[in-house]
Amino acid sequence: xxxxxxxxxxxxxxxDGAEPLLKLRGIDKHFGPVQALYGVDLDxxxxxxTGLCGDNGAGKSVLTRTIAGVHQPDHGQIYFQGKPVHIRSxxxxxxxxxxxxxxxxxxxxxxxxxxNMFLGREKLRRGLLDEDSMEKTAAETLSTLRVTTVRSxxxxxxSLSGGQRQSVAVAKxxxxxxxxxxxxxxxxxxxxxxxxxxxxLIKRLRDRGLAVMVISHNLNDVFExxxxxxxxxxxxxxxxxxxxxxxxxxxVEYMTTGTASGRPYEPSASASxxx
Amino acid sequence: MTADPGETPAxxxxxxxxxxxxxxxxxxxxxxxxxxxSLGQYTRAWLRQLRSGNSGVLPVVAAIVxxxxxxxxxxxxxxxxxxxxxxxxxxxxxxxxxxAIAETAVLLLAEVDLSVGAVALIGGVIAFKLVQQPGANWxxxxxxxxxxVICGAIGAAQGVLTAILRIPSFVVTLAGxxxxxxxxxxxxxxxxxxxxxxxxxPNQNIIYEMVQGLISPVVGWIVLxxxxxxxxxxxxxxxxxxxxxxxxxxxxxxxAIRIALVAIIGAAVVIIxxxxxxxxxxxxxxxxxxxxIVLxxxxxxxxxxGRTRFGRYIYAIGGNPEAARRAGVNVPxxxxxxxxxxxxxxxxxxxxxxxFFFGEYSTNTADPGQLVLYSIAAAVIGGxxxxxxxxxxxxxxxxxxxxxSIAYGVSLLSLGSLSTPLxxxxxxxxxxxxxxxxxxxxxxxxxxxxx
Numbered sequence: 175x176x177x178x179x180x181x182x183x184x185x186x187x188x189x190d191g192a193e194p195l196l197k198l199r200g201i202d203k204h205f206g207p208v209q210a211l212y213g214v215d216l217d218x219x220x221x222x223x224t225g226l227c228g229d230n231g232a233g234k235s236v237l238t239r240t241i242a243g244v245h246q247p248d249h250g251q252i253y254f255q256g257k258p259v260h261i262r263s264x265x266x267x268x269x270x271x272x273x274x275x276x277x278x279x280x281x282x283x284x285x286x287x288x289x290n291m292f293l294g295r296e297k298l299r300r301g302l303l304d305e306d307s308m309e310k311t312a313a314e315t316l317s318t319l320r321v322t323t324v325r326s327x328x329x330x331x332x333s334l335s336g337g338q339r340q341s342v343a344v345a346k347x348x349x350x351x352x353x354x355x356x357x358x359x360x361x362x363x364x365x366x367x368x369x370x371x372x373x374x375l376i377k378r379l380r381d382r383g384l385a386v387m388v389i390s391h392n393l394n395d396v397f398e399x400x401x402x403x404x405x406x407x408x409x410x411x412x413x414x415x416x417x418x419x420x421x422x423x424x425x426v427e428y429m430t431t432g433t434a435s436g437r438p439y440e441p442s443a444s445a446s447x448x449x
Numbered sequence: 450m451t452a453d454p455g456e457t458p459a460x461x462x463x464x465x466x467x468x469x470x471x472x473x474x475x476x477x478x479x480x481x482x483x484x485x486x487s488l489g490q491y492t493r494a495w496l497r498q499l500r501s502g503n504s505g506v507l508p509v510v511a512a513i514v515x516x517x518x519x520x521x522x523x524x525x526x527x528x529x530x531x532x533x534x535x536x537x538x539x540x541x542x543x544x545x546x547x548x549a550i551a552e553t554a555v556l557l558l559a560e561v562d563l564s565v566g567a568v569a570l571i572g573g574v575i576a577f578k579l580v581q582q583p584g585a586n587w588x589x590x591x592x593x594x595x596x597x598v599i600c601g602a603i604g605a606a607q608g609v610l611t612a613i614l615r616i617p618s619f620v621v622t623l624a625g626x627x628x629x630x631x632x633x634x635x636x637x638x639x640x641x642x643x644x645x646x647x648x649x650x651p652n653q654n655i656i657y658e659m660v661q662g663l664i665s666p667v668v669g670w671i672v673l674x675x676x677x678x679x680x681x682x683x684x685x686x687x688x689x690x691x692x693x694x695x696x697x698x699x700x701x702x703x704x705a706i707r708i709a710l711v712a713i714i715g716a717a718v719v720i721i722x723x724x725x726x727x728x729x730x731x732x733x734x735x736x737x738x739x740x741x742i743v744l745x746x747x748x749x750x751x752x753x754x755g756r757t758r759f760g761r762y763i764y765a766i767g768g769n770p771e772a773a774r775r776a777g778v779n780v781p782x783x784x785x786x787x788x789x790x791x792x793x794x795x796x797x798x799x800x801x802x803x804x805f806f807f808g809e810y811s812t813n814t815a816d817p818g819q820l821v822l823y824s825i826a827a828a829v830i831g832g833x834x835x836x837x838x839x840x841x842x843x844x845x846x847x848x849x850x851x852x853x854s855i856a857y858g859v860s861l862l863s864l865g866s867l868s869t870p871l872x873x874x875x876x877x878x879x880x881x882x883x884x885x886x887x888x889x890x891x892x893x894x895x896x897x898x899x900x
Contacts, residue, residue, distance in 0.1 A: 265777060280775045282768030284838035285761075293765055294776030302756040306694055326697060 193256045194219040195385040196241065196272075196354055201250035203236055210236040213250065214411045216404055218354060223376060223386045225400030225417070227393070229429050232406040234389050238356050241387075242274040243267040273347035274356040277363075279339055283332035287324065288312040290331055291346040315349045316341075319378055323371075337368025341375055354385040361395050373399050393422050407432035488702040508886050509831050509847045512879065516851060520858035529858055533726035536737065539718070540660050540805050542853025543739045547798035548824035549831060549845030549852075550750050551791045556828055557754070557767045558787055559837025560611060560618035564625035565795040566820030568603055570633050572596040572796025573803040574810050577644045578636070580653045589655040596800060597793045603629070604792025605785055612784035630817045637810060646808030653808075659742060660804035663735030666723035672741065673715045681708040739801060743846070746794065750842035753790075763787055767837030798824075819873075826876050827852040830883040848883075852876055 194217040203211040211233050218224050228234045239245045241252070243261040251258050254270050261267050267274070281290050288305070291312045297304040312327055321341040324334065331339060340360055347355050357376065361369040376399045379386050390396050396403065397417065404414035405428040412432045427434040520529040528534060548565055555562040579592035587595070607625050611618040634640055646653045664672070684704050691698040719736060727733030754760035762783045765773040774780050806814045831848025833840030859871045 280772040282765045282772045284764060284768035294778055296758050296761060306696060309696055
């Protein structure tokens with residue numbers, strides 16, 4: 175059991191073999207007596223979507239918050255663009271270009287789309303809010319992401335559908351030259367059509383060269399967008415690799431048992447061919 | 450998306466995923482000026498918004514009209530709409546207006562300040578005492594400033610208890626209300642004492658004149674024209690500049706209507722104030738100083754709430770404090786400042802109250818309990834949401850006018866023993882109606898707990 179749970183050290187396929195944008199090595203995290211993460215290794219390459227899977231309590235949220243700067247690891251090292259970094263706060267993460275879209279989206283319902291996208295980073299002109307300039311920038315960002323179903327970017331977020339809200343939250347995250355976007359259950363509350371448009375949006379982020387990590391329970395969505403898949407089981411990273419190396423059955427087995435019976439994970443020989 | 454083909458989305462591009470299922474929600478909930486390109490479209494969008502329960506200032510304006518008509522009919526000799534009474538109502542209402550605007554700053558945070566009445570009166574008494582301090586001889590403006598700063602500090606202290614220790618503001622300011630009501634009696638000098646301004650002293654007279662003083666009608670007209678031109682020019686320039694930049698802007702006809710409305714209301718006020726309300730022997734005409742004073746308060750708070758980061762963060766905290774916190778907003782700091790500015794603004798309202806009562810504070814005229822209830826009622830009736838995040842300074846003005854009209858109208862009825870209960874019952878009924886509208890419009894817009 176222990177051997178199987180050990181991550182395949184030194185043999186983590188990184189897409190084309192280049193240095194991944196974000197690299198976690200041996201991350202430990204405990205809260206009081208509860209050990210949440212055991213020596214987690216994870217690679218998040220640029221221009222790829224990594225799907226992070228795991229059952230409830232596997233440590234997905236703790237791992238995400240560790241990258242986002244909410245938690246600090248007890249042991250282990252985070253490398254960003256090859257350099258070791260310490261991410262002590264959400265502000266540190268933003269400074270590096272790491273943005274997180276939490277499941278609750280953190281939008282103020284009473285503010286409009288522009289106001290939400292610029293919340294905390296408003297542009298000023300002569301000491302007053304420069305609404306026109308913010309509105310133009312927000313409109314550009316939304317149109318490059320092809321989020322065009324909203325009637326007016328001046329409408330309050332309360333009037334948006336779940337999918338539109340998710341899109342606004344994602345657009346808010348990528349507007350600041352971010353390099354890595356973490357999405358926590360981006361489709362959990364959405365209907366079929368809206369899920370479709372959010373998944374399309376995630377693919378557009380990848381096409382723009384961003385590294386994306388999608389935390390999801392929904393394997394349909396993961397297989398739809400992910401280039402790479404990583405599975406956490408009871409705080410351990412049991413497997414990660416190109417999505418092509420997995421099928422639904424094996425991911426479910428990794429998520430529920432930490433191993434896949436009869437088909438132990440083997441890094442694909444042609445790892446460089448993916449993406 | 451829906452029926453009206455004229456209202457295409459403002460932005461369209463190559464590939465659009467049409468989320469048709471949401472079109473209905475959208476159509477009713479967007480401020481009409483955002484999507485309308487012509488006056489007809491604006492009217493239709495506005496009517497649709499009305500039907501969905503999102504009625505804006507319409508209920509309070511309608512209520513003001515109804516109250517005016519009803520009181521005109523039922524008051525003896527149909528006296529309610531006499532210019533002398535209307536000017537008196539303006540004076541009385543300005544106190545509630547300023548206090549309601551102060552309360553708005555805190556209500557927007559989804560907090561409440563029950564101490565505004567007591568703090569306002571303390572501010573007023575401090576200012577009155579300072580200008581007549583024997584020997585010290587404080588100039589009126591310094592006394593006024595001192596009252597604002599002291600009350601601001603009181604507000605900041607209550608804000609610290611609420612924002613840092615997270616004691617519900619309801620409890621903190623209820624304690625503050627009782628505490629400062631008691632202190633008020635102490636600084637008044639006992640339960641039956643009063644503080645009076647000596648109007649023969651020019652320095653004290655300036656504070657007395659804040660409500661009682663009059664601007665001559667000619668000056669009033671000039672000020673009105675300047676204000677309307679300035680308002681119109683700024684509105685027009687902003688609209689045309691947005692057009693130039695390719696941003697959506699309300700139709701020009703709508704701008705013209707808005708400017709005309711402001712001009713008409715302003716002219717009506719000046720005309721009412723220009724009618725001789727004295728006797729044939731001694732004529733009294735002119736606009737009370739307090740009207741431009743209230744306009745300045747309105748202008749400052751509109752600017753602060755609408756065009757500054759501080760104001761934006763107040764709305765954000767009222768809408769979703771967690772979102773504000775994650776966006777890097779210093780949530781406790783904003784809360785403390787809002788409480789401080791609320792109390793400082795309230796202090797000005799308290800000074801106006803003393804001036805309105807002919808430069809006198811006594812425990813008869815200064816009732817902190819009634820004052821705070823009327824202020825909160827005025828803000829909520831005007832359209833400020835009790836649940837935070839929705840409301841503007843102008844709502845305090847409209848609500849204050851309605852409360853002032855009701856309070857004075859009841860006193861005109863000369864109902865004897867019925868008069869005092871009605872002064873509570875009528876605003877109470879109106880407040881209940883206003884809260885119902887608030888709750889229903891939130892339900893209609895689907896803005897609550899929608900994740």
